[in-house]
Every structure is written in C-alpha cells, then in structure tokens.
Amino acid sequence: MHIESIRIRNFRRLQDVRIDLASDISIFVGANNSGKTSATHALQLFTAASRERFSIHDFSSECWDAIDGFGAGIPDAVLPTISMDIWFNVEPANLYRVVDLLPSLSFTGNTVGIRVEFAASNPAALLRDFQAAYALAAANSRAGEDGTITYHPSPRTLCDYLRDESGIRLRKGFELRYYVLDRPRFDDELREQPGYVARLISTDKGRSGKDILAGLVKVDFLHAQRHLSDSSGGTRAEELSRVLGRFYQRNLEQRAADFEAQRALADSETMLNDHLDRVFGPTLNRLAELGYPGLGNPRLLIKTALNPATIMSSQDGTRVHYALGEADQHGVLPTLPDRYNGLGFKNLIYMVVELLDLHARWLDDEESRPPLHLVFIEEPEAHLHVQLQQVFVRKVLDILNIEGADAQYYTSQLVVSTHSSHILYERGFRPIRYFRSSASAAYHTSEVLNLSAFYHGTSVLSRNFLERYLKLTHCDLFFADAAVLVEGNVERLLLPQMIATAAPRLQSAYLSVLEIGGAFGHRFKSLVDFLGITTLIITDIDSVLPGAVPEHEIDDQPADDGLEAKHPAPDAPLEAVGAEDEEEPEDEDEEPGAGTACMVSVEGAVTSNQTLIKWLPGKKPIADILAAEESECIQVRVANSALVRVAYQTAVDVAWKEETAVLAGRTLEEAFALENLVWSQDKDRKNLKLRVQGAGKLDLAAISRRLHKKIAGSSFHKTDFALALLEHNPSDWLVPRYIADGLRWLECEVTPSDPGVDEGDAGVEHGLFEDLLG
Structure with a gap:
C-alpha cells in the first residue's frame, strides 16, 4: 500500500494543488517560498488530527476576503474550509484494512480515498459570537472631528476575531471532519464531478475518521534543523x-x-x-x-x-x-x-540513527501497526558534501528495507524536500515534484508539477538529451526564479558583468544559466514549457549561405568554444599592431558553399540556428529574422506554458571615424566589436584580439568584413576573448544592445522596480551597495 496522490485546498500558498507521490521516493523541489514547506506542514497537521495546531494564517490569503464577507453578512457568503484528499493505492493483500473507506459493496479497483476537512462546526453560532464581539468593540470606537473612525478596537473583521493569540476562538468554532471518497466520481485530475457529495464518516458508526486514517499510515518527519554543533556545550547542541x-x-x-x-x-x-x-x-x-x-x-x-x-x-x-x-x-x-x-x-x-529509530518504533507496534510508514526528510544535504548527498539518497531506501513475510503487507514511503541539484542528479526526472510559485497583484499561490508526466509525455530523443544534459551540468533549473539559456561559454562568462551593467536588479534574483548552443536550444522548449519558468534565450543569429544542405548537417558550432585556450601553430600570423596585426591570408580561389558562415548582410542568407528556426521567432531567412517584431520574439504565457523571450543580434548604428552605418554582427564577439568599434581597435585593447591590420585606413564596410573574417578564423579563441574582456573596466565598454534589451526585459519580469523609486536613484543605491560589499 502507498499514498498515490493528495490534493490540498486553501492551505497557505496551496490554494488547490494535486501532489502525486511515487511508491518509493518522491523529491520536492522548487524555488524558495514555492510551497514545499506548506505541503509538508499540511500533511503533518491533517495526519496529526489536532485542530488546536491550526491558525487563521493557515487559510490561503484568497480565503480571507470570503471569511470577512461571511462576517459582514454578505448574502450567500460561505465560510471557506481547508481540506486534504488522500488517495491510497491498495493491493489485494491489504484490501481488508480499508473496508471503512469502500464507497459501496460493489467496489472494484485498487484506489480508495479519504478527505480530511478543517471547517466551521456551526457557522451560524460563530457569526453570532463575532457580531456580539464586534458590537462591543464598535461601541468603544472613537471618531475624529470629521466623523471618521480614528480608533476601532479589535475585532474589526471576522479574520481579526479568529486571529486571537490564544487560538481559543478558532478551536471553539472549527473542527476536523472525515469523508469517504468514491474514485469513479472524480475525473483524471482527481477533481470531483459537479453535484458529488462525499459521505461523512460518523463516529456513531464504528471507528472515527481519525482512527481510520491513523490505522492506515504513520507519518514521521526528520526536519532540517537538526541542531548539531561543533561546540562542546550550549542548549542548541545535541551530541x-x-x-x-x-x-x-x-x-x-x-x-x-x-x-x-x-x-x-x-x-x-x-x-x-x-x-x-x-x-x-x-x-x-x-x-x-x-x-x-x-x-x-x-x-x-x-x-x-x-x-x-x-x-x-x-x-x-x-x-x-x-x-x-x-x-x-x-x-x-x-x-x-x-x-x-x-x-x-x-x-x-x-539522520541514519533517527531514521532507524523511527523505522524501529513503527515495526515494534505489532498489534496496531499501520501498513504504511510515510517519512518526510527535509533538506538532507545540510552539511553533507556532494558525494555523501548522492550516496544518502541512493541508499536511504535500503536502510528502511522490510524483509521477510511482512514485506508484502508493509511499506515505507519517503518524501525528500531539497535544494540540492546533486540529489536530483542521482535520482533523475521521475521522482521530482516541482513546486512553481505564481503571484498576482494580491495573492501568492503555488502549483505542483509531476515530472514523471513530463518524462512519459516527451519524445525519447528529447527526454534522453535533457536528462543526460542535466546530469552533466548538475542543473539548478528547478530552484531558480528564472532561466537564462546562453549560446556558449563566452556568454556564460560575461553574463554576470553584463547583468551588473545593464540590469542590476537581476543580481538579487536566483537565475539558472544554462549553456545550450543554438543547435540544441530548441530541445529545452518542452522542459521550459512544462515547468512554466520565465526564460531568456541569448543566442546567435548564425547567418550562413543558402542552399540545399539539410539543417542537421549545417555545422554552426564555433571552431573553439572550450575552456582551454589553444595556441596557434608556429607559423600562424601574429595579431597585434603593425606586423602583429597581420591577418591570415584569404584564399581568393575558394568558393564558399551552401551552409558556410557568412556576414549577416549577405543577400539571401539564412540562419543555421535551430532555436531561431524551431522556437522563436520561428523564421529561417536572415532578412525575416532581422525584421521580426518584438512580439514575435516573445512566447507569451498561456495556461501553464512559460514566458520566454529570445535575444539575438539585431541591426544597430555603428560609427567609425566620420562614417555611420546600420550593421548587425553574426555572433556575440562580432556584435561586441561593432558596437565598441573605436574602443576595441585601440592598442591598449590588443589582448582582445579584435584589432585588424591598418584599421585607420579602412572604411566601415571594410573593417566590418575584416572583423567577421578574423572572428570566424580558426586562430580566434572565443574563451580567450571573454577572459581578456574581464580584465578591462566594464564601465568602458558597452553591453551589446540585443543582450542589454533582453536582460532588461527579464529584469522587469522577475524583479519589477518599486513604482515609488526612480530608476536613476535605484542605480545609485545599487552602486553604493556594491561599494560597501567591496
């Protein structure tokens, strides 16, 4: 037997969520304040069957207006309730244990359900008590000279009335109720059909709902605050x-x-x-x-x-x-x-000793042992290095293994909440339950996504690619406020400095930066859409000559995008002023073929970037991509899909000496060189390797051609460029406009500014803060 699914309504952030549990181990992940702790506390409160532990703050914020509306006597107003539906998967050997939860004598199947509800025991009596307290408070209110109330003692609303520090009013007015659920009366999402009324479990007829639930599952918790210490004494140290x-x-x-x-x-x-x-x-x-x-x-x-x-x-x-x-x-x-x-x-x-202790106490209760032992482990990664985190989550089920004849009747089920990407690395997609927070103007709620559904609903090719990629990178995508998918190593290295310059508020957000490349970025679409995470894609326009070359054969990967700097061959020309600025000789006899990298300005050029072709803006001709409206580069969030924007090189005004032209780079390095043309050609910036021979004698068209050829050449090392750029003062160079615009869009979506704070003032304050931090 195991818990198959739970649905929580009106509890804190969890207004109405369904959480599927795996039969062995489930892993709760999500950004901070996404609802993981709320789900854990809900199970703790409902299975403990103690109404004294509830408070008015356990109601979702969206319920407060309804509660106050009932107290104000609004017609047809109904007091909301907090509830949890628990669905058990029961094998035939344990069917006799759930006889109290069978909805009818004709029951067939293996899923039974029980609802626990925290509701007003007598709404009319509660309303009368509140109205009496409100009348007494109103009689002692004080009005100002203009007649408006300047002082009104508590309670002013029903929520205020139920918020008393002792909790007596809430305990007196609310109770726990238990209901039998009939699975055929629920849809595939475990939502009850219209008109369905669950059967109340009455204490007058056999066991109470509290006893039935306690006879099926024992729930234990191993919390993150384990109060271990290196000190030799102190009240918080438990040796x-x-x-x-x-x-x-x-x-x-x-x-x-x-x-x-x-x-x-x-x-x-x-x-x-x-x-x-x-x-x-x-x-x-x-x-x-x-x-x-x-x-x-x-x-x-x-x-x-x-x-x-x-x-x-x-x-x-x-x-x-x-x-x-x-x-x-x-x-x-x-x-x-x-x-x-x-x-x-x-x-x-x-942790091991405590788990064995909890396990042994459950097994020792031979007379009334529940068939299911559900254990919550909160943040096991505390103080554990990476290898121990992975070993623990890999072996924890073996530690609680049940042997012998009892194995078919008793089950241990685990739920682990974590912020460790290494634990996800060990277990893969299927056990993950992703808590995604969403905020409106007035309320903050969460929803829970079952990654096993994504696993089974995605093509094998994409699924295998994503799972292997996430394992290789120890991806923290599941804990981030937003994601930034970048073209390569150069963007990843420079992104922190570009954020500090172009969108400083993003420094307070938790961003997951994934290096994906243009050829594989579109494979992340299904995962990004499933998670619904706000995402910025920073990629290259990757212009190539048109032709009949199949898209999958177009090699749009840079000659060198690795971490290790490669040294030129002994006979390679040097890149510096004068003789050092000598370029590699061009092969005038070579005729470039279809699929060969070319300048963005070449007529009829197309992109080899599969992200631009298959995701956003969904176009292939370079002319169409450059002409795309901003709305075509944004995937608007619909239902559960993600809000996504793509940023690639666009045409900008480039000035050189007395000449100005509208140009676009093919890659980040080319766009950077064009938008910082005068600065990058100075001899003090020769370590960037962007200077061209005789630049002072060249016009704008010629220098742009030379830059394109230089950056596309095999002797130009992209990572070396990024590392060299980090040596220069970031206030001296401009962030390429397409990246700056994309980062500002993400900044507005993830960390909107306070409407009362001027953007200029905010920048000054941020700079002072940076100085204080050193």
Whole structure:
C-alpha cells in the first residue's frame, strides 16, 4: 500500500494543488517560498488530527476576503474550509484494512480515498459570537472631528476575531471532519464531478475518521534543523552520544534482560565496551552501506562513560568516539570524542540513527501497526558534501528495507524536500515534484508539477538529451526564479558583468544559466514549457549561405568554444599592431558553399540556428529574422506554458571615424566589436584580439568584413576573448544592445522596480551597495 496522490485546498500558498507521490521516493523541489514547506506542514497537521495546531494564517490569503464577507453578512457568503484528499493505492493483500473507506459493496479497483476537512462546526453560532464581539468593540470606537473612525478596537473583521493569540476562538468554532471518497466520481485530475457529495464518516458508526486514517499510515518527519554543533556545550547542541543513548533506550537490548551486560559492568570496562560494540554493531554496519567511514575517515566506536548508575539508562551513559589508528602495545586505541569530528559526518550519522529509530518504533507496534510508514526528510544535504548527498539518497531506501513475510503487507514511503541539484542528479526526472510559485497583484499561490508526466509525455530523443544534459551540468533549473539559456561559454562568462551593467536588479534574483548552443536550444522548449519558468534565450543569429544542405548537417558550432585556450601553430600570423596585426591570408580561389558562415548582410542568407528556426521567432531567412517584431520574439504565457523571450543580434548604428552605418554582427564577439568599434581597435585593447591590420585606413564596410573574417578564423579563441574582456573596466565598454534589451526585459519580469523609486536613484543605491560589499 502507498499514498498515490493528495490534493490540498486553501492551505497557505496551496490554494488547490494535486501532489502525486511515487511508491518509493518522491523529491520536492522548487524555488524558495514555492510551497514545499506548506505541503509538508499540511500533511503533518491533517495526519496529526489536532485542530488546536491550526491558525487563521493557515487559510490561503484568497480565503480571507470570503471569511470577512461571511462576517459582514454578505448574502450567500460561505465560510471557506481547508481540506486534504488522500488517495491510497491498495493491493489485494491489504484490501481488508480499508473496508471503512469502500464507497459501496460493489467496489472494484485498487484506489480508495479519504478527505480530511478543517471547517466551521456551526457557522451560524460563530457569526453570532463575532457580531456580539464586534458590537462591543464598535461601541468603544472613537471618531475624529470629521466623523471618521480614528480608533476601532479589535475585532474589526471576522479574520481579526479568529486571529486571537490564544487560538481559543478558532478551536471553539472549527473542527476536523472525515469523508469517504468514491474514485469513479472524480475525473483524471482527481477533481470531483459537479453535484458529488462525499459521505461523512460518523463516529456513531464504528471507528472515527481519525482512527481510520491513523490505522492506515504513520507519518514521521526528520526536519532540517537538526541542531548539531561543533561546540562542546550550549542548549542548541545535541551530541551524537545523546542521540545514540536515546536510540538504545527505545530499540536495543535493555538492561533488565541483558544479564551478560550486568556482569560485564561489574567485572571490567573491557567487557562492557565489547557489549556496547555488539549492541550498536548493526547500526554502525548500516552506516557502512552509505560509504562511512570511507578512506581516511576514522571509524566509530561506542565506549562507556564508566558510571554504573547511568550507563544503560541515561543519555549521558555512553559516548561516541572516533578511533584514530591501531591499538598500541597495551591494547589501547587512540580515540577522540564525537564533538571532534566534522558536521558532515555528524549529520549523516544523526539522520541514519533517527531514521532507524523511527523505522524501529513503527515495526515494534505489532498489534496496531499501520501498513504504511510515510517519512518526510527535509533538506538532507545540510552539511553533507556532494558525494555523501548522492550516496544518502541512493541508499536511504535500503536502510528502511522490510524483509521477510511482512514485506508484502508493509511499506515505507519517503518524501525528500531539497535544494540540492546533486540529489536530483542521482535520482533523475521521475521522482521530482516541482513546486512553481505564481503571484498576482494580491495573492501568492503555488502549483505542483509531476515530472514523471513530463518524462512519459516527451519524445525519447528529447527526454534522453535533457536528462543526460542535466546530469552533466548538475542543473539548478528547478530552484531558480528564472532561466537564462546562453549560446556558449563566452556568454556564460560575461553574463554576470553584463547583468551588473545593464540590469542590476537581476543580481538579487536566483537565475539558472544554462549553456545550450543554438543547435540544441530548441530541445529545452518542452522542459521550459512544462515547468512554466520565465526564460531568456541569448543566442546567435548564425547567418550562413543558402542552399540545399539539410539543417542537421549545417555545422554552426564555433571552431573553439572550450575552456582551454589553444595556441596557434608556429607559423600562424601574429595579431597585434603593425606586423602583429597581420591577418591570415584569404584564399581568393575558394568558393564558399551552401551552409558556410557568412556576414549577416549577405543577400539571401539564412540562419543555421535551430532555436531561431524551431522556437522563436520561428523564421529561417536572415532578412525575416532581422525584421521580426518584438512580439514575435516573445512566447507569451498561456495556461501553464512559460514566458520566454529570445535575444539575438539585431541591426544597430555603428560609427567609425566620420562614417555611420546600420550593421548587425553574426555572433556575440562580432556584435561586441561593432558596437565598441573605436574602443576595441585601440592598442591598449590588443589582448582582445579584435584589432585588424591598418584599421585607420579602412572604411566601415571594410573593417566590418575584416572583423567577421578574423572572428570566424580558426586562430580566434572565443574563451580567450571573454577572459581578456574581464580584465578591462566594464564601465568602458558597452553591453551589446540585443543582450542589454533582453536582460532588461527579464529584469522587469522577475524583479519589477518599486513604482515609488526612480530608476536613476535605484542605480545609485545599487552602486553604493556594491561599494560597501567591496
């Protein structure tokens, strides 16, 4: 048995969301404040069945107007409720356990559901109590000279009335109700059909809804704030020794039944330590499955504190030690207490021991053990380095494995919430549940996307490409406020400085920058649309000569776009002033063929960039791409699709000496050289390798041709250009206009400015902040 799906309504950010859970492990991901914690708390509150733990703030903000409207006596106003539908997938061996949830005697299938609802027990009585409190408060209000109320004591609204600090009014006026759900009366999205009324579970007829739910699932939580510390004291520091001592008390051999241990305690310290070593052996062996201690790390030992009165019953009775080497000539091992080891291993050991503790307590309840144990693990990556994060999420199911005959009747199901891209790397797409936040003018809500649906609904070619790419890059796309897809390594290196110059507010946003290239960028469309993440694509126009060459055979990849700088051949011409500025000789006899890179201005040129052809603006002729309106370069968000804009080289005014012309570059480097033409041709910028021989004698058309040929040549190294540009003061050069315009668009979408702050003032404040940070 396992939980197949839950639907949460009107709880905090989760106005109406469906969350599908995998039968083994599900991974909750999303940007900060996207609703992951809300989902965890909702399950915690509803399965704990304690109405005292709810507050008015647990209602979605969209419910507050409805609550106040009911309190104001608006006709037909109804008090909203918070609810959770829990759908169980039940195998035949466990069908007898859910007999209370069968909607009818003719039930067939393997899915049953229960709804838990937090609702007003008597809305009319609640309204009367509020009106009485409101009348008393209004009688003690104070009006100003113009007759307007200047002071009105609480409560002013029904929300205000239910917001009392003690929570008595909410507890008195609301209760938890349980309903049986009939799966055939719900659609494929688990939304109930119009007119359907779920059957209330009455306490007068057998078990209560609370008991039914508790008999099916036990929910435990391992929270992120584990209060581990390297310090030797303090109220927040919980040493591993205490955790293991508590674990001993709950689950391992007890003092009363362990006469051997009693004799060992009386006889010798050695025998007692042997006993502790044997008792904790299985737990320490479980740690070994996660790769601990590993090469070069000390192994764990459990040693007595030599206090016979407390050794078996007190958390202070045992100590974790780390063995540093082999025993000396007297048989004594050199050891250190647990506080001398790092936080990473403390956290790993702590999590494993706590999970085993939760697991053992569930298994020990043989008489009333629920068939399902659902465990939430919050941010397991805290203090763990990359390899341990991956080993933990890979092995955690093995740690909680159920063996023997019970395996067919009992199940452990895990939910991990994380901000670690390395954990996603280990598990792939299918377990991911992506929480996407959306904000309107007044409300902030979230929705949850099941990446297994994307996995099965995407072509094998695209799916394999994306999954392998994300594994290679440890992609943080699932945690970002917005995504920037860039052409290559040069854009990725220069983007932080370009953002600081052109769109400084973006520095406060969490951007995921993916290096995708023009040939493969369109493959990200399905993933970007599925996630609905706001995206800016910065790519090259990649003009080539027209012809019958198939698109997939057009080689639009740069000669060198890698991280390692390549050195020219010994006979390669130098690029500097005078002799150093000598260009590679042109082959006048070579006739360029179809698909060959050419200047943007060549008549009839087309693009080889598949992103521009197959995504935005969806055009192939260069003339059409240059003439495209801005609206054609933006994919407007419709339903769940993403808001996407593409930025590529456009025609700009270029000045050289006394001449001005409208030109467009083919690549970032070419566009940069044209828009910074005078600056880049100065001898002080020769390390950029953009200077051409005899530039002072050339007109604008000639120098643009030379630049195109120089940048397209095999001796021009794009990464070297980017690294050299970083050496120069960014205030001296211009961000290419197509990138600046794209970044400003993204800035307005992701970090809109305060309407009360002038843009100029905002820039000054940002500069001061940068100076303070150094």
